[in-house]
Amino acid sequence: MSVQVSASGAPGGGMVRPVGIVTDIATVARRSVRSLLREPEAMAPALIIPTFFFIVNIGALESFVERTPGIDYRAFQIPVAIIFAVTGISRASVLVIDIQTGYLSRMLVTPVRRSTLLVGMMVADIVLAAALSLVVIAMGFVFGVRFGTGLLGILVFLALAVAWSLSFTGFPYTVALRTGNPAAVNSSFLIFFPFAFLTPAYVPRDLMTGWMQTVAAWNPVTYLLEAMRSLLSEGWDASSLGKGIAAIAGLGAVTFTMAFRSLARRVATG
Amino acid sequence: MPEAAQTGSGDLAISARGLVRTFGSKRAVDGVDLEVNSGEIYGFLGPNGAGKSTTVLMLCTLLKPTAGQASVAGHDVVSSPGEVRIRIGVALQEAALDERQTGREILDLQARLYGLSAADRAASIARAVDLADIGEAIDARIKTYSGGMRRRVDLAASLIHGPEVLFLDEPTTGLDPVSRAQVWDEVRRLNRELGVTVFLTTQYLEEADALADRVAIIDGGRIVEQGSPSELKRAVGADVIVVDLPAEAIAPAAEVAGTVPRVDAVTRGRRGITIATADGAAVVGSVAVALSAAGLHPRSLTVRTPSLDDVFLLATGYRMSALDSSAEDGAAATGSGLQASGAAPAATAREGSRS
DSSP: OOOOOOTTTSTTTTOOOOOOHHHHHHHHHHHHHHHHHTOGGGGHHHHHHHHHHHHHHHHHHHHHHTTSTTOOHHHHHHHHHHHHHHTTOOSHHHHHHHHHHTHHHHHHTSSOOHHHHHHHHHHHHHHHHHHHHHHHHHHHHHTTOOOTTHHHHHHHHHHHHHHHHHHHHHHHHHHHHHHOOHHHHHHGGGGHHHHHHSSTTSSOGGGSOHHHHHHHHTOHHHHHHHHHHIIIIIOOOHHHHHHHHHHHHHHHHHHHHHHHHHHHHHHOOO | OTTHHHHTOTTEEEEEEEEEEEETTEEEEEEEEEEEETTOEEEEEOOTTSSHHHHHHHHTTSSOOSEEEEEETTEETTTOHHHHHTTEEEEOTTOOOOTTSBHHHHHHHHHHHTTOOHHHHHHHHHHHHHHHOOGGGGGSBGGGOOHHHHHHHHHHHHTTTOOSEEEEESTTTTOOHHHHHHHHHHHHHHHHHHOOEEEEEESOHHHHHHHOSEEEEEETTEEEEEEOHHHHHHHHOSEEEEEEOOHHHHHHHHHHHHTSTTEEEEEEOSSEEEEEESOHHHHHHHHHHHHHHTTOOOSEEEEEOOOHHHHHHHHHSSOHHHHTHHHHHHHHHHTOOTTOGGGOOSOOSOOTTOO
């Protein structure tokens, strides 16, 4: 066979152009957000669980905890509801299916920048975390919760929630990339429990027993909760906010390092 | 091609020298040399686990060779993977597509990953939609597609950016005969009309025979034969006599057959012996007489033209078709027709006397 071949002889010859990193991220994110919108039912647990705990906690503990002067327990519980809503959500379950079906390989034979395969999914995580947080904030308003820091406070509150959610996604992504196993990814949800409950989720730290106080002092979620609560009830408190941001950044540094190292290992050709 | 200067092999779409890939102590690919000319359909034929897919993964830049060198479309797969990636299209096994997206969205995503401009993207997607030829289903979610539809969309997606070299890893495995014939037609058309070089792995002898300009037979990570299907078959001899025998008669029959005049080669198989000869019609009688004189009684003697399976048998000492005979039997039993030969224009290697 002697067919003349040239770059322009092929069906789309000469069309391929270098792609910027932002375009790669946008391409991957477009797909991730689209698949997110196609499974709204997957959001249900992320809304039912925080709503359930919010109502049950208030019903059980509001009058008890409010014996301590200066605590608005509904405002106290809204950050907890947000943490319950956004901690552990990720597109890791999609990533692990991509690995299993070979769709990840299909993308890897294109010139796409490897890191954007993860970053693009995280864009969808940000969209979902923001949407869930807004719903929980709206629920707070319905229950009479108000922000002492006004609209800007709400925006910072939202930003903290989304940043926290994002920093936590590193765990499930790491598990997905390391194992390629959907069951393992589902199990990675378990790490949520110590992070969420070994904290002043129910009562302020000074009301907790000694050992629990010590554990909570080492849990980044403690500082996140306190930063978010400060926006609701105390006004602008640079110290609380600073610690909250540091907690998110610290955890994010660890989980992102794990996740992107795992990605590098997964796509390594060696 | 402007890249030719880099390899000094202007007409080669793919070249590999001493390609090795080990996994632990297993040498999955064990010193493969390849030269695929631009514009040809190259069949890479071998049983499961022979090293076909591992070779493809190395050529597609998804796996680094443990040793050896390979270049595709004029660029080294290890030192310039990015240059290789923009010049190749790849449809890996299993037609991997995201079930939550529609066919059109898959094509669009693919076009964006290659940086096609909006205008090029629209034109390429339109062309790819034509190529996939699945009608309005192109706007339905992949999860509603049949296996054949998935393959077609997968193939169209792999061509969206106009690659010079197309890798197809077992493109028809698991497809029904009609879908398989459609994929074959498509591969021929792409090659003929667009000049795309096709590197195709297959475990189906009839597929390699029907499609490929040249074939490499790989077994145990090594290439054991290479050439055009007709050359390879000619090398076996003009005719093949297949003698179906009881197990205990195989060894003595091989010895007896080897003494018959004008017998070129005798190969033992699990179900009998295969004799290569220049004139089957004349020799078959002598073979029958010689066996009978030695007290050996074949269940059947069949004269036919050689198949690629005969080439495989001569090169490796066993038949490829025997390896997947249990799968075939299973398919026959369930009526799924997994390996139905209706779509195969060439003679298949299955002995006529097989029950």
